[in-house]
Amino acid sequence: MYDVVIIGAGPHALSLLSRMLINTPDKYEERPDNKSLFFKNKSGVYKTKVKDNPQTRNTPRQLSTYLRKGGVIDENVLNNICVIDRHGGWMTQWSKQFDALGISHLRSTSSIHPDAFDLHTLVQFAEDHRREGELLEIDGGIRGSKFTGPFIVPSLGLFWDFCKSVVKRHKLEDFVTKGFVTRLLPKDGGYDVCLASGDVIVAKQVVVATGNIGVKRIPGWARDVYDGCVDGSLLHTWDIINNSDATGIHTSDVCKQMVKLNMRNPINNTGNTVVIVGGGLSSAHLVVKAAMSGADQIHLVCRSSIKVRQFDLELEWIGRSRFIKLADFYSMKSFEKRSHVVRSSRGGGSITPYVHQQLVKLQESGRLIIHEDTEVWECNKDENHWSIQLSNGHMVDCYIIWLATGSIVDVTMNPLFCDVIKELPINIIDDLPVLTDDLEWGCGSGLYVMGALGGLVLGPDALNLAGARGGASRIAHRLKC
Template sequence: MTLSAQKPAIDMLDLVVIGAGPHSLSLLCRLLEQSPFETLTDSDHQRYHHIRTKSKNKLVRDCCDTIDVDSLKPHIKVIDANVSSGGWMCQWNKSFEALHIAHLRSPVFFHPDPFHPDALRTFAKAECRECELLDITACFESGCKKCKKTKQRSHFIANDRRQFFTPSASLFQDFCASLVDRYGLDDVLHQGNVTAITPVNPNTPSSYFEIKSFNKYTGEYETFTAKRVVAALGNVNNPIIPPWVHMIPQHIPEKRIVHALDFVQCLKSDCEGCHDDILPDQLKEQLNDLSEKPRLLVIGGGLTSAQLVQLAVKRGFKDITLMTRGVLKTSQFDLSLDWIGRNANTLFASFWQAPLAERRAILRRAKNGGSVTPEYMALLKCYKETGVLEIKEKQEVRQADWNSHYEKWRVLMSTCEYEEYDVIWLGTGAALDVKKEACLVSVLESDPIEVVGGLPALDRNLKWGDLDLYMMSGYCGLSLGPTAGNLIGGRVAAERIAGDLWKKWVDESEELRSVSEGARVKGGREVKPDLFSLATMTGSFENFWSVLVE
């Protein structure tokens, strides 16, 4: 099936996706993939099988299997603020580049490809880049030993061992680029920073959304209309700033307190030597002077803080203090193995049966604060042994004052000791709080839903109440569980959202066909509706199913 070249211009988009990260990529690939591999439960398969076969109309059933993907893409737009500077996954790629991250934390079977579960490993082999897969089978073996010691069923079976490798950042980037090429997704991208999503005529058959977007390069606002919206928002909009920073009485000098996200923002500005630009000029001179040893304080106990320490060493710092609120923990993943092994179903069953407040507590416990991978922990120990790094565990900053005369920070520790530092870097992470997302203010006002600990209470299909607004990434935590923000969570979210979208598209196609087919039968033989008259009848505001022809 193809779309006629004579169709009128369609102003109403069928779908707008906000964000061009790995979760959005998972969704677009899933929407365009006609033969996805199985990732759902038996009940899920039964539900989707019902969707695909419930219609007695063969034309509608065939649409799901033989639709030309080129006719779907013109009705979809993906809006992201960083498209012009890097295309798909720009924020993701720049984050890895800014912090000099060599490998992903996720195993090789976490990826956006809906066609094959082993697609990333296959890609590495086809490109002769298997050397870029980091062996983390020690994590597999420790998980098996732990279960054996506690007489529990092992989290993994022997065949799972081959999946315990993590891809390099460049390998994963090229793999995702191959998905973009395979599904032709560059054409759906549009540069813009979405500032508002406004429901129009909500809870009515004629409801739609107005999406306001600002293009920072042209300095102009654009407004798009769409029947459905998917918000794949990350947590980079809400950096966690410690309370003592807000208590600093005087003006904070530029570049003397820097959050990890600032490194990424600097790199996104396409400036040369961006890591130098994040440092004060005087400090750069001191780093180049071998007689000077400027002091750096890194705050945080997770992987980002360890990456900041590594970055500081590369920038020439020789006196670094890493301060953590608790004890540094080592973990290959950012959540327990219980949630990704074969015993995970039991935990997820308990999670879904729990009330929302308890689910939020489970999410916090599953993360268990920050942790550092074994590779970075070995690196920190090496820095400590060489005298470059001092680690202060179970300590916090109570107060910090800037001495403008000496141009140094005077920091009061929780141990009631004072230390002086030239610069402070914050590896304190970012928070998920849907109420602080500027683009969702109108949605929260017009169609409020329950929010628990910053996370919205979405339905099973990750839909916002009665609106055709879907959420992805960590904001699906109350519906998907602790893996919501991970790559595997993006794939599960894509399955749920794509299933619901296809159901709506099929139902709309069936409804429109039933309206038009009454006078379209001659001698008991069906005559398919004329394309232009069908488009005219819908006022050019229907989705692509409205104008399909053989």
């Protein structure tokens, strides 16, 4: 029996182990009991002590020494912990997802990463390796009183190499067990972690750190045709990512293969036409990938108007007023109100200014047509092509449809929690579980949840890298007790 089993080996799990291994306290741990950041007034309302952006507590020389030699870590923490991931390696699914969508830079700023030693280790890593050119400075008109910077985001390659260095410094290279967890069964004194292979791993405590494990959101008009489409001409974003995962092919290869197949199609005006449904960043990246792969005509169908903003949250959650927003969130005793904040602060899909510029160029070239405030009314397949009726009156014939319609985050639809909900019932509000302040599934259960399902405790960026860092700080001290 393991003391702790961590399900998933993405940035949430890596952030957790980093926080557990590094003994140095972090002034900026986002927990209501962190007295360096928050205090309760006489009315029981949380307030923040910090009014400026987080600052490093180390000199560049100290950061470089840590990056080169590693810091003081508590290796005893690892004695009886098991990390299980279906790929058998750190952040493999995360990397494949970014690669499949052709994402060049992260959306989060350079201070948000899994290394618990210091917020500025990523920037120092770039400087030490002479890779400052991979730190992209962004502005795009977002500078203001709510956030004055820094506006620096790392490239995917830089962030990936930095995370590999975190794994190496913490001596976690061969720490991940390959396995796909299908069920989580509560039992006296712990849990049975059931794998698809039939093996069962027994644990006293479990951390579910699987990131975005929501159910694919399939629009109503596509449900009848989606399941029956086996030729690859109608795919959800996660299908594209999983195809890349399973076969080693990437989005561009998928696109090229489809275009090549469709060149045999005698129907006019459909051969190189792609329809992408969705209005978020994933849909925009797929537009660019389709164009790069040879699609002559691309239709982007958006249910609402396109929102252009650098971050996927309201700006107050990113800048120096973040701690004020968190204090207000922690003060809310009503989880219904917290749920409203979580959903309203994200405000649906949005596109970064950089990617939006690429869409504008494709529009100007005539290769991209954007249908805003438009829905698909009807979709039919005739032989080897699709006919799509849009609510704006346009009819589009195409061979490829990609659904960039996101996921449904609903704990009741997650197979890992089916038995847990029955055996250890807790309140569920708007599909999210009401966890303890330490992200535990009820006091004393020994089950902890990271990622989007922790939104009622962590706030609207629970799924993001900031949520990984915040979640790690809450769970780590419990697991080390």
